[in-house]
Amino acid sequence: MHKQVSALLSAGGSPGKLAAFGIALGGSELDIKKIGGAEWLNDGPVTLILREDGEDKRRAFEGVCARLQLPWLSFPIVAVELADVQGSLGAMAAVLGNNDINIYSVLLLEPTETMAVVGLGIRPSKVEDALRALRTAQPNHYTATVLQHGDDPNDGAEWDARTEDLLPRWEDPNASKDDPAFWQVPGQGA
Amino acid sequence: MHRQVASLLSTSSPGRLAKLGSALGARRIDIATTGGAEWKHHGPVTLTIKNDWGAGPDDQIRGFAEVMAEGEFPWLVFRTIEVELKDEPGALGSAATALGDINVYAVTILETDGTNALIGLGVRPSQVGEAITRLKSHNARLRRHPNDPEGDGWWDEWDDRTERLIPDFDNPKVRPNDRRFYQLIRPSDQEGVRRR
Numbered sequence: 331m332h333k334q335v336s337a338l339l340s341a342g343g344s345p346g347k348l349a350a351f352g353i354a355l356g357g358s359e360l361d362i363k364k365i366g367g368a369e370w371l372n373d374g375p376v377t378l379i380l381r382e383d384g385e386d387k388r389r390a391f392e393g394v395c396a397r398l399q400l401p402w403l404s405f406p407i408v409a410v411e412l413a414d415v416q417g418s419l420g421a422m423a424a425v426l427g428n429n430d431i432n433i434y435s436v437l438l439l440e441p442t443e444t445m446a447v448v449g450l451g452i453r454p455s456k457v458e459d460a461l462r463a464l465r466t467a468q469p470n471h472y473t474a475t476v477l478q479h480g481d482d483p484n485d486g487a488e489w490d491a492r493t494e495d496l497l498p499r500w501e502d503p504n505a506s507k508d509d510p511a512f513w514q515v516p517g518q519g520a
Numbered sequence: 521m522h523r524q525v526a527s528l529l530s531t532s533s534p535g536r537l538a539k540l541g542s543a544l545g546a547r548r549i550d551i552a553t554t555g556g557a558e559w560k561h562h563g564p565v566t567l568t569i570k571n572d573w574g575a576g577p578d579d580q581i582r583g584f585a586e587v588m589a590e591g592e593f594p595w596l597v598f599r600t601i602e603v604e605l606k607d608e609p610g611a612l613g614s615a616a617t618a619l620g621d622i623n624v625y626a627v628t629i630l631e632t633d634g635t636n637a638l639i640g641l642g643v644r645p646s647q648v649g650e651a652i653t654r655l656k657s658h659n660a661r662l663r664r665h666p667n668d669p670e671g672d673g674w675w676d677e678w679d680d681r682t683e684r685l686i687p688d689f690d691n692p693k694v695r696p697n698d699r700r701f702y703q704l705i706r707p708s709d710q711e712g713v714r715r716r
Contacts, residue, residue, distance in 0.1 A: 334557075336557035336558070336559065337557075338559045346616075346621070348612075348613075348616040348624050348627060349613055349616035349617040349619070350613075351613065352610065352611075352612040352613020352614070352615075352616050352617075353610060353613035353614070353617060354613070355609065355610070355612075355613065356608075356609040356610020356611070356612075356613050356614075357609075357610065358609075359609050360609055361607070361608060361609045362609075362612055362629075363632070364555070364629050364632075365555065365612070365627055365628070365629055366553070366554065366555010366556055366565075366566055366627065366628045366629070367555055367556050367557060367564070367565075367566060367626065367627060368524075368526035368527075368556060368564040368565065368566035368625060368626035368627075368642070369526070369564060369625055369626075370526060370528045370562070370564040370594070370689075370696055373559065373562060373564075374564065375556070375557040375558060375559040375562075375563065375564070376555075376556075376557060376627065377555060377556060377557035401559070415545075416544065416545040416546075416547075416548045416549060416550050417541065417542060417544070417545020417546060418541075418545065419537075419541035419545070419551065419554070420537070420538050420539070420540065420541020420542030420543070420544065420545050421538075421541070421542065421545070422538075422541075423535075423537040423538035423541050423542075424535075424538035424541075424542060425538075426538070427535035427537075427538045433537050434557060434558060435556065435557035435558070436537065436554055436555065436556060436557075436565065437554070437555045438553045438554050438555065448554075451557065500559075500560055501560075501561075503560075505560075507559060507560050507562075
């Protein structure tokens with residue numbers, strides 16, 4: 331299953347963070363397939379998809395984030411094919427919002443002249459609910475699926491478990507946004 | 521030269537993406553690309569608008585600004601430098617390194633074909649020239665649109681707005697959703713803006 335990673339690139343100060351991150355990923359042979367994001371008042375989460383995110387690549391990514399002390403979470407990607415018309419993104423997001431399903435990240439995956447495939451980062455435990463809601467609401471307006479590796483539908487389950495473990499801390503307003511738990515290598519500490 | 525919007529979407533979610541997307545759709549404003557994430561419910565999203573030239577009958581920046589004002593969505597718009605990169609590990613990092621101390625406020629992959637990627641780097645208008653110089657000195661391939669004016673002939677009122685607001689944007693005492701980041705600009709707001 332492909333993942334959409336949210337990385338808190340610039341917690342309290344750039345420039346240079348994007349460069350450091352990009353160089354570190356490249357140094358670990360990690361290729362960015364898609365990326366998008368912005369900063370606001372010096373806080374800048376970006377979302378990205380690694381071109382290859384098998385087990386060895388996931389370990390390498392964890393190592394990069396630990397070295398840079400870069401907070402990150404990963405989310406399964408619910409890919410939604412939308413008609414490329416004004417308002418389709420909002421209508422689709424409203425379906426999820428009405429079902430109390432949060433979108434943690436969003437990326438336009440495949441724009442064409444008439445259709446657009448949007449990748450939504452959804453918490454693992456809500457993926458099935460999201461698919462059900464999207465398919466039920468307006469089944470003729472868009473198709474929704476989960477981006478998967480064809481050979482291993484359970485790929486990356488440990489990242490899903492990490493996300494579910496960390497989300498309570500992430501939701502806790504008293505927890506620091508760059509708490510070490512968000513960048514430590516799972517099971518190894520700092 | 522295209523622009524890249526940074527909008528503070530989710531000071532509390534869910535529902536904010538839906539609200540913004542529906543409002544833009546109702547005004548027939550077409551989003552070309554989007555990307556972003558939230559962190560602890562603080563979520564800037566970057567997007568590009570298909571017709572964002574700032575002038576002409578098809579321009580949608582003014583309509584976009586009105587939507588953002590009505591929805592009280594903070595936003596800034598940066599100029600997009602389009603960089604053609606080989607789609608391989610480290611390419612983005614190399615381009616960002618070339619920029620040195622020029623801040624990248626937004627980043628998006630605009631096009632990719634598996635071999636090459638077109639990356640949009642959002643920089644403040646007053647640093648576009650220097651950013652292009654630095655990227656070219658590192659042999660970066662930049663895409664220029666045929667209708668782009670020479671020099672800084674592309675500069676308009678929205679660039680003035682960004683430059684006027686950047687000091688507030690960089691001021692830690694200014695709230696992220698300060699109304700100045702979404703209220704409509706008036707001509708008098710632009711007085712005294714330094715372009716360089």
